[in-house]
Amino acid sequence: MRSLILLLQQVNVEQKIKSAPNGQYQIGVLIGSFIPFIVLVGIAYALYYRAKKKDQKSK
Structure with missing residues (x-):
């Protein structure tokens, strides 16, 4: 389960920023x-x- 979540969250942010059209x-x-x-x-x-x-309620 953890590996599936990590796989879904892996995004190459640096590559997206380099190819960004504007700020x-x-x-x-x-x-x-x-x-x-x-x-x-x-x-x-x-x-x-x-x-x-x-x-706290159980005390």
Whole structure:
């Protein structure tokens, strides 16, 4: 499962930036490459917060 996710997330950002038609495209590529990371961090934080809240209720 992990290898499938890594395979899907492999994007050659450097090549896309070199072949970018203008600066706005470069910014879009960079933002698009960070979005999956930001989403995963958000999910991890939500799960952590939920587990912490559940642990405090059980005490």
